[in-house]
Amino acid sequence: MNEAxxxxxxxxxxxxxxxxxxxxxxGAYLLANKLYQASGLFPLLNPVAVSILLxxxxxxxxxxxxxxxxxxxxxxxxxxxxxxxxxxxxIYLNWAVILKTRRAILIxxxxxxxxxxxxxxxxxxxxxxxxxxxxSLLPRNVTAPIAMGISEIIGGVPSLTAIITIVTGIVxxxxxTFVLDLFRIRNMAARGFAFGLASHGIGTARAMSRDxxxxxxxxxxxxxxxxxxxxxxxxVFIMLRDVLGAAG
Amino acid sequence: xxxxxxxxxxxQLVGEATQKYFALPVPGPVIGLVLMxxxxxxxxxxxxxxxxxxxxxxxxxxxxxxGYLSLLFVPIxxxxxxHLQLLEAQLARIIAVITIGTIVTMVFTAFIxxxxxxxxxxx
Numbered sequence: 473m474n475e476a477x478x479x480x481x482x483x484x485x486x487x488x489x490x491x492x493x494x495x496x497x498x499g500a501y502l503l504a505n506k507l508y509q510a511s512g513l514f515p516l517l518n519p520v521a522v523s524i525l526l527x528x529x530x531x532x533x534x535x536x537x538x539x540x541x542x543x544x545x546x547x548x549x550x551x552x553x554x555x556x557x558x559x560x561x562x563i564y565l566n567w568a569v570i571l572k573t574r575r576a577i578l579i580x581x582x583x584x585x586x587x588x589x590x591x592x593x594x595x596x597x598x599x600x601x602x603x604x605x606x607x608s609l610l611p612r613n614v615t616a617p618i619a620m621g622i623s624e625i626i627g628g629v630p631s632l633t634a635i636i637t638i639v640t641g642i643v644x645x646x647x648x649t650f651v652l653d654l655f656r657i658r659n660m661a662a663r664g665f666a667f668g669l670a671s672h673g674i675g676t677a678r679a680m681s682r683d684x685x686x687x688x689x690x691x692x693x694x695x696x697x698x699x700x701x702x703x704x705x706x707x708v709f710i711m712l713r714d715v716l717g718a719a720g
Numbered sequence: 721x722x723x724x725x726x727x728x729x730x731x732q733l734v735g736e737a738t739q740k741y742f743a744l745p746v747p748g749p750v751i752g753l754v755l756m757x758x759x760x761x762x763x764x765x766x767x768x769x770x771x772x773x774x775x776x777x778x779x780x781x782x783x784x785x786x787g788y789l790s791l792l793f794v795p796i797x798x799x800x801x802x803h804l805q806l807l808e809a810q811l812a813r814i815i816a817v818i819t820i821g822t823i824v825t826m827v828f829t830a831f832i833x834x835x836x837x838x839x840x841x842x843x
Contacts, residue, residue: 501791520790524797531802538802545795551785552792554728556749557735558782560757565779567761576838584829591828592821599813609817613825616796617747635800635807636818638793643822651823657830661838666830670822677789693829695753702746 487536493544500526513682518646520674552673556615559691562680566688573661581696584669588613589701589708608632611705612640615672618698626709637672644671645678660685668693723774724781731756 486492504522511517531541542549563570570577589610596606607628611619616637623633644667652663664686667675676694680687735752738744744751760778763771807814 497794498791501794520793520797523791523794524801527794527798528801531798538799541798542795545798548792549795551788553732553749553752554725555785555789555792556747557728557732557752557756558785560731560753560760561779561782562786563753563757564760564764573838576833576836579836580829580833580838583832584825587828588821588825591824592817595817595820596813599816601810601813601817605810605814609814612818613822615747616793618750621747631803632807634796635803636814638797638800639815640818640822641793642797643819644826647819647823648826651826652830655827655830657827657834659830659834662830662833665833665838666826669829670826673789674793677793680786680789695750698750699746 487534487540490544490547493541494547496530497523497527497545497548500530515646515649518642518678520677521642521646552617556617556673559676559695562688562691563695566685569685569688570692577665577692577696580665581669581693581700584666584693585613585697585700585704586708588670588697589705604629605632607709609636610709611701612636613670613672614698614701615694618702622702622705625706638674641671641674644675648675648678649682661689664689665693668695669697672698721777721781724778727774727778728752728756728782728785731759 500523501519504517504519504526507522508514508517508519527541530536531538592609592612593606596609601609604627607626608623608630610626610628611622611633613619614622614637616634619633619637620630622628623630648663648667648671652666657663657666660683664679664683667679667686668690671678672694676687676690679690731752732749733752734755735750736748738751739746739748760775763775804811
């Protein structure tokens with residue numbers, strides 16, 4: 473057997489194992505992080521977005537199906553659940569501040585969540601997207617597992633919602649700093665809160681990497697908006713059903 | 721480390737079981753988050769030295785885990801790129817909804833939060 477055939481056999485073996493895809497994912501993330509640090513935390517070089525592009529480019533170059541990749545990378549994906557539970561810690565550490573601000577937190581979470589749903593529906597309706605797509609878009613600002621659950625309940629497509637949710641997170645993390653600077657919002661609690669509410673975990677990760685207080689308020693906003701949105705979307709949906717029906 | 725992982729997994733497990741049993745619209749890990757928060761606050765109040773040690777480790781290890789939060793979105797994110805053709809004709813409009821919606825929501829939320837006095841040092 474010649475050298476090339478032997479190498480090919482090694483590749484066939486490796487690409488069927490989780491190890492290869494886990495190594496690729498972590499490697500791409502470390503590289504993306506290095507790039508992000510070297511650029512002086514340039515928002516458009518968001519490490520999540522860059523690592524996703526790096527891994528996707530590798531898969532396309534080698535003609536690997538996503539299902540095969542995910543079969544290995546699902547071990548990283550699995551940690552999303554436990555890490556969500558771990559978000560209790562920053563909330564616990566800042567409990568005193570949160571209690572002090574509880575009125576503002578509760579009112580902003582309720583109004584912000586309603587606003588997010590309303591503006592999404594308004595723009596989607598204006599652009600004449602089809603009803604199923606609109607339903608899949610509605611819960612987009614909350615964390616992926618919650619958004620997918622809501623999407624299923626109201627008749628959207630959960631996998632489409634997952635995609636939309638990730639893009640929402642990346643958009644928020646990439647442009648949030650710039651937009652909030654533009655409107656001269658300098659208060660770290662308010663900034664973090666806006667990141668967590670509008671762009672869930674990816675926005676929260678970005679806020680945490682910049683400022684501790686911003687990170688805490690992002691985590692609080694993300695957690696509460698998930699709960700509030702899960703409660704109000706099915707209600708809002710019933711009220712909008714006639715309009716959606718007419719759009720179809 | 722291992723004890724912290726065990727505690728976090730246990731809270732998630734109880735959260736998932738509660739969600740399934742009562743058919744709640746809130747995901748299991750979020751219920752686990754709330755339960756762990758309640759336990760953290762409660763054990764701090766009772767202040768037993770044995771539990772305090774355990775709690776300090778849990779706090780440190782959870783923070784380490786949270787440091788990798790961004791990485792955990794990469795696997796589903798790759799699915800976004802690989803399944804872009806799913807969106808086909810609607811792609812540009814969907815991106816418009818997401819971009820405008822996210823930016824406007826952020827600014828609105830930050831303003832409301834400040835208006836109600838959330839940014840004040842002492843309320």
